[in-house]
Amino acid sequence: MKVELSPERAHYPMPCSIVGADVDGKPNFLAVAWFTMCNPKPAYIAVSLGKSHYTNPGIKANGTFSVNIPSAGIAEKADYCGVVSGRNADKSEVFEVFYGKLKTAPMARECPFNIECRLVQTVELPAEELFIGEIVAAYCEESCLTDGAPDLAKIDPFVLISASKRYRKLGADVGGAWEIGKKLLK
Numbered sequence: 001m002k003v004e005l006s007p008e009r010a011h012y013p014m015p016c017s018i019v020g021a022d023v024d025g026k027p028n029f030l031a032v033a034w035f036t037m038c039n040p041k042p043a044y045i046a047v048s049l050g051k052s053h054y055t056n057p058g059i060k061a062n063g064t065f066s067v068n069i070p071s072a073g074i075a076e077k078a079d080y081c082g083v084v085s086g087r088n089a090d091k092s093e094v095f096e097v098f099y100g101k102l103k104t105a106p107m108a109r110e111c112p113f114n115i116e117c118r119l120v121q122t123v124e125l126p127a128e129e130l131f132i133g134e135i136v137a138a139y140c141e142e143s144c145l146t147d148g149a150p151d152l153a154k155i156d157p158f159v160l161i162s163a164s165k166r167y168r169k170l171g172a173d174v175g176g177a178w179e180i181g182k183k184l185l186k
Contacts, residue, residue, distance in 0.1 A: 031082030
């Protein structure tokens with residue numbers, strides 16, 4: 001039997017990231033689980049941030065941001081970036097900061113996978129600002145690659161289960177994408 005949930009309780013497990021932006025000339029990081037790929041060519045990623053976040057003006061001012069994928073081993077640092085506002089703490093001290101091609105999208109070296117984005121569009125929503133960025137470059141720790149591609153088992157990302165306010169590691173491999181469903185073809 002299906003049980004209807006209120007829209008506020010309908011959140012599903014979401015991958016965790018750390019969004020980086022220079023704010024007033026200083027690197028800042030924010031824990032974010034509301035992000036997704038949203039266009040294949042050019043490659044776009046969308047990040048949804050509450051309108052009151054300290055990070056938002058930095059994204060708008062510089063026209064750049066980063067999406068950093070933390071491993072479960074640094075979940076405490078990632079969570080800290082969501083608990084503390086950049087208005088009250090220098091979160092750039094939590095990570096070794098590096099910059100790529102854009103020079104204004106700070107990235108966290110401790111995160112095994114980093115995406116550098118140029119802001120393409122900002123969509124105003126009732127409570128959020130949806131930042132859509134073109135991926136300019138992606139960086140992966142060499143030890144987290146398999147055959148030249150990012151390996152999730154090695155990156156060891158984690159998800160947010162907002163209903164229970166918990167982080168969970170990803171589980172076992174289920175099967176090949178765009179492959180296992182072919183068994184149902186007639």
